[in-house]
Amino acid sequence: VQAAAKKLGSVTVKGKKKVWLYKSTGKHSKYHASPKRKYSYTAKKHLKIGKKKLLAYKIGNDSHWILSKNVKVTKKISYKSASIKMPRGYTRSALLKAYQGKPSADFVKASMKGMNDNTFSRTKTAESKNDNDTIIDPTNLTTAQSSELTSYTLRLINEARSDLKLKPWMRSRGTQKLAQDIANEYTKNGRSIKDGHYVAGIVHTCKANGLNLNDNYVEDMAGFYNPKQTMTMTEMKKNVYFGLKQMLFGYVGSGEGQRNNKKYYREWEHAGDLFNTQGSLHDGDHNYFGFSISKANNIYSMHYISVPTFIVKSSKYNISFRP
Template sequence: MKKRRLRLILVAAMMALAPIGMTTFARPETAQAASHKTRKAKLVLPKGYTKQALLKAYKGKPSKSFIKASMKGMQVNSFSRNSLPESLKDNKKLVKPNKLTAAQREELADYSLRLINQVRDQLDLPAWKASEGTMNLAQDIADEYTKHKFGIQNGNHYVAGIVRACKKNGLNLDDNYVEDMAGFSESKSKLSMTTLKKNIYFGLKQMIFGYVGSGEKYRTNPKLYREWEHAGDLFNTQGSKHDGDFNYFGFSISKVRNVYSLHFISVPDFVVKSDTYNKDFKA
């Protein structure tokens, strides 16, 4: 089973940070929009972004054509670069990201999972599944980060806390096999659901397309496309016998000072079915 490494993608004010190497805080490019307009967030893979090409990139040998496809992906998927909300209600709904209600956390988990599965479908992969058990695990992991004042700004996963949360939820795992992480910097304690969804969108987009730059501004620089380990996690494409499987998904947010960490938690189906790894976990 592959460990998850961190490729920190910090999103500033409205955007960007993803897990392995640290990026700086940056604001996304936004366009002014009429207050009555909305746009559904979606992620589309450019031609040339295939499982075969991703696997080579995951192993550290991306082709020039795959880097070019990834750059196009960062360009054409523009929900994070405009101010259009998914719904007008999202603009008006102010929440505390690190103190979400169960309904708010479920809404953001469903949103994240929808985006992940959009791309999985384009790669002919089975959909990941929402899971109450993984949502509980995700919140326990966020609580560990909060309690120990750890976050994406530390440049690593909080492995000790992840292991404790896994044990608490019945998973016999001794390292980080469940978390991919993004995050953003924001001084406000309350944010709109639109702002949160755009941060989540950008974090996922960076992970999928291997972009390690600070915000959208530098997306045309090919040297900033160099890390697809998160994409390998999201799309179960790691060169193992479990390639093509699916995971159970959960989501949570933690906060340390002015940095919010986005915890994308997934438990592989083979782990759930394993007597070795699953001692009392209920997906």
């Protein structure tokens, strides 16, 4: 009994006509491949056909070969959990100087390495087949979809915090409600990341949720342009990932294409917040977290909302908020 050959991939016949199949000798077989049909292949090599050597794929069980010029190769889809790792040289002491407007050349170099090494946002890799198949409306998420995106975002933040030896942030029902209320406030007033932080709306929402705050102490924000109302869960996760990279590494470019230009590394205020490193009495603290999305004029804003534990414990700032 001959063992079955291992499948290496698949090819789909291009065009609208049948194409010849070949023998391993380079001669025509008496068979054809059907247009637009998908075939598995188990080997590939160059066949000598006349005076030319042409790449071909072995399909079927009878050693038929199809020329590469007549097919489109279906790439094998890989799945891998997104992760964020902080590069060597990215330290809290170096971050604090950058937060204060004095980033060192070594810290900028480390930030550029971080943007390059963390690749999930610019590859075709997905976390799962289900993510590729699930179509979502980011501004009208189901409870399960909202929960998944919040958990995903918090996982990435805590991976980065762990590398800097910081306590993990905690997900909480009260902060998730605050996040959604803030997103609603942006939507109601037609605001987006293009307009900057909507401080008046954030303050109003914080007070409505029992937090006596008079400025934006809870929101980090990123965003992206997309005229579509729906997208796959994979697309949304890649946008969340890129937004986090921008904030963690001080990058202000609009896409991955400018990441090797050091002039686009100049804003670490968000990183100071995400790492509780701002030169205050509460450096090293950890926060309660929630995540939400709003949209205005085809711009999606992603609201990374966190409430520091010292605020939750404070009778001055916490009137009735419950995490």
